Amino acid sequence: MQRSRFLFCCLCLFSVLSSVRADDVEQQIARIKQVQKEGQGNQAASQAVQSLSQADASALIPILSSFKGANPLAVNWLCGAFEAVAANAIQQGKLPEAELEKFILNKSHNPRARRLAYETLIKVDASASERIIPGMINDPSVTLRRDAVQRLIDQAKKLEKDGKKDAAKQAYEQALSGATDDDQVKAIVKPLRSLGEKIDLQKHFGFLSDWKIIGPFDNRELKGYDTAYPPEKNLDFSSALKGKEGEVNWKSVNTEDDYGIFDIAKEISPYKGAVMYCAADFYSPGEQELEIRLGTPNAWKIWVNGKLLFARNEYHRGMIMDQYSVPVTFKPGKNVILLKLCQNEQTESWAQRYQFQLRIARPSGTGVLSEKPEATTQLTP
Amino acid sequence: MNKSAFQLVMPLIAIGLCCGADWPQFRGPLTNNVATSDTPPTLVDQESIAWTADLEGRGASGPIIVGDKVFLTSTTGFKQDQLHVLCFDAKTGKQLWDRQFWATGRTQCHNKMCVATPTPASDGKRVFATFSSNDVVCLDLDGNLLWIRGLSHDFPNASNSLGMASSPIVVGETLIVPVENDDDSFTTGLDVKTGISRWKIKRPRVANWTSPAILKASDSAETLVLLQSSEGVDAIYPETGDTAWSYEQGAGRIPSTTVGDNTLYIPSNGLTALVPGSSSEPPKVLWQEQKLSPATASPLVYEKKVFTVNRAGVLTSANPEDGEVIWRLRLKGPFSATPIAAGKHLYLVNEKGLLQVVQVGADEGKETGEIDLKETILATPAIADNALFLRSDKHLWKISSK
Numbered sequence: 001m002q003r004s005r006f007l008f009c010c011l012c013l014f015s016v017l018s019s020v021r022a023d024d025v026e027q028q029i030a031r032i033k034q035v036q037k038e039g040q041g042n043q044a045a046s047q048a049v050q051s052l053s054q055a056d057a058s059a060l061i062p063i064l065s066s067f068k069g070a071n072p073l074a075v076n077w078l079c080g081a082f083e084a085v086a087a088n089a090i091q092q093g094k095l096p097e098a099e100l101e102k103f104i105l106n107k108s109h110n111p112r113a114r115r116l117a118y119e120t121l122i123k124v125d126a127s128a129s130e131r132i133i134p135g136m137i138n139d140p141s142v143t144l145r146r147d148a149v150q151r152l153i154d155q156a157k158k159l160e161k162d163g164k165k166d167a168a169k170q171a172y173e174q175a176l177s178g179a180t181d182d183d184q185v186k187a188i189v190k191p192l193r194s195l196g197e198k199i200d201l202q203k204h205f206g207f208l209s210d211w212k213i214i215g216p217f218d219n220r221e222l223k224g225y226d227t228a229y230p231p232e233k234n235l236d237f238s239s240a241l242k243g244k245e246g247e248v249n250w251k252s253v254n255t256e257d258d259y260g261i262f263d264i265a266k267e268i269s270p271y272k273g274a275v276m277y278c279a280a281d282f283y284s285p286g287e288q289e290l291e292i293r294l295g296t297p298n299a300w301k302i303w304v305n306g307k308l309l310f311a312r313n314e315y316h317r318g319m320i321m322d323q324y325s326v327p328v329t330f331k332p333g334k335n336v337i338l339l340k341l342c343q344n345e346q347t348e349s350w351a352q353r354y355q356f357q358l359r360i361a362r363p364s365g366t367g368v369l370s371e372k373p374e375a376t377t378q379l380t381p
Numbered sequence: 382m383n384k385s386a387f388q389l390v391m392p393l394i395a396i397g398l399c400c401g402a403d404w405p406q407f408r409g410p411l412t413n414n415v416a417t418s419d420t421p422p423t424l425v426d427q428e429s430i431a432w433t434a435d436l437e438g439r440g441a442s443g444p445i446i447v448g449d450k451v452f453l454t455s456t457t458g459f460k461q462d463q464l465h466v467l468c469f470d471a472k473t474g475k476q477l478w479d480r481q482f483w484a485t486g487r488t489q490c491h492n493k494m495c496v497a498t499p500t501p502a503s504d505g506k507r508v509f510a511t512f513s514s515n516d517v518v519c520l521d522l523d524g525n526l527l528w529i530r531g532l533s534h535d536f537p538n539a540s541n542s543l544g545m546a547s548s549p550i551v552v553g554e555t556l557i558v559p560v561e562n563d564d565d566s567f568t569t570g571l572d573v574k575t576g577i578s579r580w581k582i583k584r585p586r587v588a589n590w591t592s593p594a595i596l597k598a599s600d601s602a603e604t605l606v607l608l609q610s611s612e613g614v615d616a617i618y619p620e621t622g623d624t625a626w627s628y629e630q631g632a633g634r635i636p637s638t639t640v641g642d643n644t645l646y647i648p649s650n651g652l653t654a655l656v657p658g659s660s661s662e663p664p665k666v667l668w669q670e671q672k673l674s675p676a677t678a679s680p681l682v683y684e685k686k687v688f689t690v691n692r693a694g695v696l697t698s699a700n701p702e703d704g705e706v707i708w709r710l711r712l713k714g715p716f717s718a719t720p721i722a723a724g725k726h727l728y729l730v731n732e733k734g735l736l737q738v739v740q741v742g743a744d745e746g747k748e749t750g751e752i753d754l755k756e757t758i759l760a761t762p763a764i765a766d767n768a769l770f771l772r773s774d775k776h777l778w779k780i781s782s783k
Contacts, residue, residue: 037535039528039577046528046575053525072485073531076516080526083480087524112483119481146459181459310537314563317542317588323489 025059028052029066032077045077053084057094060085064103064117067110086120095124111141137178140364149179153187169195180365182321206367207260207359208280212237213253215276218244219342224275225299225313231277265354273345280337283372284330290368295323296356299342304328305335315344316351404446404763407500407548412594413639414681416764420724422782423738425750431779432474439495439774446765447503453772454497454510461488461496466510466518471766478524484514486533490544500548504573509556513545528576538565546590552619555579557606561589568608570622580622585610591637598657609638614647626663636675641682648675670704683722684741690716710746712737717759734758
């Protein structure tokens, strides 16, 4: 009787200590999640992450779960704690492999947490890749999806090489459904087109191809970037305005370029020291948090529904797809996007580009189309 | 020396004493490309490779060495947005740890560059790693996270579409991080213990890939940090970011100022030699020489000579007192990595991975050996443990005596 009471007490004590440890893990996570910009909360987070890094393997899943709702800075702090704990667990042979796999397969968890869990798991179980990756073709995790797309591209290539054209086409099409990275899309579209398929890349990526444009306004000596010309104050497409070279009117333009590039220098005029304004509509079925993804070698400002979202005063440092990602909350119905694009007066051959490409995407990179078909030509079947 | 100067200099001296053989940051302990006590092999060949470690991802940052550990950075992922700080055993090449973080700023780079271009720095207790995304990570030597900052997350217009490359340096209790670009351009001094900014100063709004250098004009002078930009060079106090003096005749935006024998060599109007005055007094121009204009690699001062490498791969040796050319040696270029020096020899690795060793003579330079590592190398090597450490995207090598 005495012995069983003693064991019971030990058990209670152990469970109390365990729960304290668990509480402590949660407390440290909470302190870490309070870090903010410019180092606010760094000191508390630093103490917390050092304490958390000493935790045993049971802290791994709680740390990963806490990525949800954490800001990008806090995610990195949590990442540091996770890796320290995981390294110890691997060394001691105590990595909770089954729990990690379950965590990865649950798509409601933070995509970066799932990726981190995946990379940790395959350090001890390389075969997990074959179990996990095939199911990730439309996954919210950009990187897990990328691996799944690559797997299908490799399969399709092999099928094509073996002369199995229909099966190859099917595999390429499946790969395209999940592909958002340009290199993979290119690797899929080229063979698909050679197999006779028509691919609407503008639609795939969510590029806006129909624009209204007006200009040029004066940007000599770079004074136009901070000058609020009339379109910034009132967007009236019907009235003529005083431009740099006389009266200017809004005109409708579009682009058939696969990547939605509208080339002002080529399609309108190679203006120098100029400002052009470009406007497009985006119809949203409800309130949506998406990203405007812009590529341009010119300085720019962007407004949505009259509110300035971001501005960037950089010229001729290259242009690539998704060069800038600007978070935006679209309201239900019609949203008006206004882009101010500034060209400087540099005379070098590499400084003559005056162009842009703009798409709407989810944070995962998947293109999102305007809901009202007549709003954009990319929706034409 | 006043009290604050004393407080500033003591940690430098302490680091110098305890880490004399270390290579704790870009261009070495004194940011002048010279090893203080180590002598790597001068007759090198394939047999000189002590070990080779595999690397994953991309990286143009140089290795640093603290004690028996080698630290370097790399990135993985299609968008190079997975940031790695890696640690290797200097004796064996065994990877000791890998810590991973996500970029919170933009990761766009020119194809030749990559997100892991800035070389990390260490104060002997901590490792500070910065990336083109302007994320700054501080770990202890065992890989435990001490703090992390996202400077582009904090200031979203602090970025460069061609990529950021400036390497941070540590002076006393301050980590100096240049974030100089076409838009929100600044340099900040972070508290090494917390990562919180001690100061943040506005900088010229022009893309800038140069790295800071340390100037300590005399034993009694305060240590200054040299920040180079297209406008020239500003000498600042590392504790406050206040400007001590400025040289305003313009400078390059890729090769960095080097300090040697109490003279500054600035990539400006070819190459400009400046003699510093007191801490608050602007330096005087000693000479300017167009023939010594450096290409990508920073100038080097060694064995009473100043060296530059031009676009054609020609190594030029000049008199540091008047800029007069003494000898030239045509090497196989092109070079992105800065030459480094030890034991009366220069070590130059070209972009194709050919390491060339040059003996520094009074009247001529003579090549004494080479190893073809056959991989693209853009990173400046490090010297420690009487060996060279070099990295490509794929490998880290230790080159030492047989």
